[in-house]
Amino acid sequence: MLRRLLRRRSLVALTGLLALGVSAPIALAGQQTPGSRSAAPLLSHQGPWLTDPQGRVVILHGINAVFKRAPYVAPATDAGFTARDADFLVHNGINAVRLGVLFAGVMPKPGVVDHDYLAQIDRIVQLLADRKIWVLLDFHQDAFNERFAGEGFPDWATNDDGLPFFDLGSFFLNDQTPAVQRAYDHFWNDDDNLWRYYSQAWVAVAKKWREQPYLMGYDLFNEPNAGTQMLTCANPAGCPVFDARMQQMYEHVRTAIRSVDQRNLVWFEPQFLFNAISQSNFTHVDDPAVALSWHDYACTPAFVEGGVFPDDVDCTINQPRVMDNAATQMSAMGAGGAMTEFGAEDDLADLARMTSYADDHLTGWMYWAYKLWNDPTGSDNEGMFGDDAKPSTLKQGKLDVLFHPYPQEIAGTPTAIGWDASTSTMTLTYTPKAGTGLTGLFIPSRFYKDGYTIDVSGGRVAKTAGQHALISAKSGARTVQVTVQPVS
Numbered sequence: 396m397l398r399r400l401l402r403r404r405s406l407v408a409l410t411g412l413l414a415l416g417v418s419a420p421i422a423l424a425g426q427q428t429p430g431s432r433s434a435a436p437l438l439s440h441q442g443p444w445l446t447d448p449q450g451r452v453v454i455l456h457g458i459n460a461v462f463k464r465a466p467y468v469a470p471a472t473d474a475g476f477t478a479r480d481a482d483f484l485v486h487n488g489i490n491a492v493r494l495g496v497l498f499a500g501v502m503p504k505p506g507v508v509d510h511d512y513l514a515q516i517d518r519i520v521q522l523l524a525d526r527k528i529w530v531l532l533d534f535h536q537d538a539f540n541e542r543f544a545g546e547g548f549p550d551w552a553t554n555d556d557g558l559p560f561f562d563l564g565s566f567f568l569n570d571q572t573p574a575v576q577r578a579y580d581h582f583w584n585d586d587d588n589l590w591r592y593y594s595q596a597w598v599a600v601a602k603k604w605r606e607q608p609y610l611m612g613y614d615l616f617n618e619p620n621a622g623t624q625m626l627t628c629a630n631p632a633g634c635p636v637f638d639a640r641m642q643q644m645y646e647h648v649r650t651a652i653r654s655v656d657q658r659n660l661v662w663f664e665p666q667f668l669f670n671a672i673s674q675s676n677f678t679h680v681d682d683p684a685v686a687l688s689w690h691d692y693a694c695t696p697a698f699v700e701g702g703v704f705p706d707d708v709d710c711t712i713n714q715p716r717v718m719d720n721a722a723t724q725m726s727a728m729g730a731g732g733a734m735t736e737f738g739a740e741d742d743l744a745d746l747a748r749m750t751s752y753a754d755d756h757l758t759g760w761m762y763w764a765y766k767l768w769n770d771p772t773g774s775d776n777e778g779m780f781g782d783d784a785k786p787s788t789l790k791q792g793k794l795d796v797l798f799h800p801y802p803q804e805i806a807g808t809p810t811a812i813g814w815d816a817s818t819s820t821m822t823l824t825y826t827p828k829a830g831t832g833l834t835g836l837f838i839p840s841r842f843y844k845d846g847y848t849i850d851v852s853g854g855r856v857a858k859t860a861g862q863h864a865l866i867s868a869k870s871g872a873r874t875v876q877v878t879v880q881p882v883s
Contacts, residue, residue, distance in 0.1 A: 435607060437610055439731075454803060457761035460765045467495070481523055494523075495535040496534060497536070499547060530607070532604065538570055559573075576623050582622075590644055612661060613660070618667045619666050624637045660684050665687070670691060680728050687724055690736035718756045802835065803835045805823070807834070807868070810825055821880075823876070824876045834854075851876070
């Protein structure tokens with residue numbers, strides 16, 4: 396048992412950094428220095444685990460950043476996204492961002508790619524990648540198009556056959572209106588060669604970022620709505636007939652992407668009601684670089700208030716069941732994956748429960764959302780700030796619940812991850828794998844004002860730097876157990 400005592404150093408300097416909410420990135424073993432473009436790191440997977448180039452399991456504690464209205468990209472302003480935002484993210488251990496790239500922005504006219512739009516997105520991609528934050532490019536949509544109080548698809552790709560639309564006050568309800576469902580049906584039927592155009596847009600994105608360091612890959616379609624088949628999905632078994640058609644579309648797009656990018660992960664998403672109710676039914680994908688992007692909203696107002704099941708069922712049974720369904724689907728696909736959306740709320744008890752369930756399932760996650768950005772399908776309680784332009788309005792309680800100590804890279808196979816907020820204790824157990832390097836921990840100083848200890852069984856603390864620590868397994872160790880806790 397190795398006990399390492401870590402005390403505060405240069406308290407004045409540290410206090411200054413915390414007041415600004417930023418810190419300089421810390422280069423750890425096996426990582427590139429900011430700005431380097433050689434041997435670009437990318438994510439892959441081994442079974443359900445996302446892995447880095449060294450073969451370490453990567454645990455994501457990430458966040459969503461989607462600007463849903465024109466110009467479909469956050470501006471370089473205080474209320475948008477700047478270097479200060481990227482510094483804030485890395486300082487708080489946020490190692491992944493699901494970044495909205497809207498079809499309407501990429502292809503404003505049929506077959507015409509807006510390269511200026513891609514350049515504006517690239518500004519944010521580089522801010523994140525330079526800080527070693529993984530970036531998942533997300534073709535985001537809700538309720539298909541802006542005329543339906545949603546976003547995502549350009550007007551030219553939206554055909555509702557003239558059916559009337561009445562805004563019912565939420566995209567969940569709007570998704571079920573005839574005009575919206577007709578637009579989805581036209582897409583799933585590949586009317587007017589929509590799949591070809593959609594694939595062309597993705598190919599343009601893949602060409603732009605296929606060599607990008609810290610790219611997580613391509614999330615093909617946010618929360619697909621089954622259109623007029625939606626009710627067939629509203630059961631625990633899901634909708635195999637629709638899933639088969641949706642998988643055809645995904646395969647069409649994946650094949651197009653593979654014509655220009657053979658390496659980066661392509662992420663499939665289940666149909667919308669997977670988020671709380673139903674299984675997904677994708678079959679095996681013949682591609683070593685495929686992943687499942689899945690969401691868990693089984694205990695949020697869209698499904699609970701007035702809702703599908705009593706709160707205790709949704710919150711204690713359905714939330715982990717969605718995670719079980721995801722594990723089953725990843726196995727069937729031969730895919731890795733992560734929970735790329737959850738939250739969208741200020742309910743700290745629910746957020747704590749969800750992140751605990753994620754730890755139990757040994758899965759990474761990405762909170763919805765970083766900022767509100769006048770989200771037409773969201774609500775005021777979803778972001779991390781009371782006022783997006785004012786860092787002083789940070790919701791500190793939400794930050795503490797979500798972004799606590801955790802293992803960012805595990806040099807082996809994790810068997811248990813835990814966080815006890817009442818004692819500020821993080822635990823990790825894993826089976827080490829030779830040749831994968833060192834296990835990296837994020838240990839935010841705000842939880843350990845008087846310092847912390849790291850106890851390691853089966854290994855040792857190899858290095859500490861700022862808010863990070865590296866763990867080395869002992870030769871021949873079958874299990875490594877790590878405990879981080881405050882100085883007593």
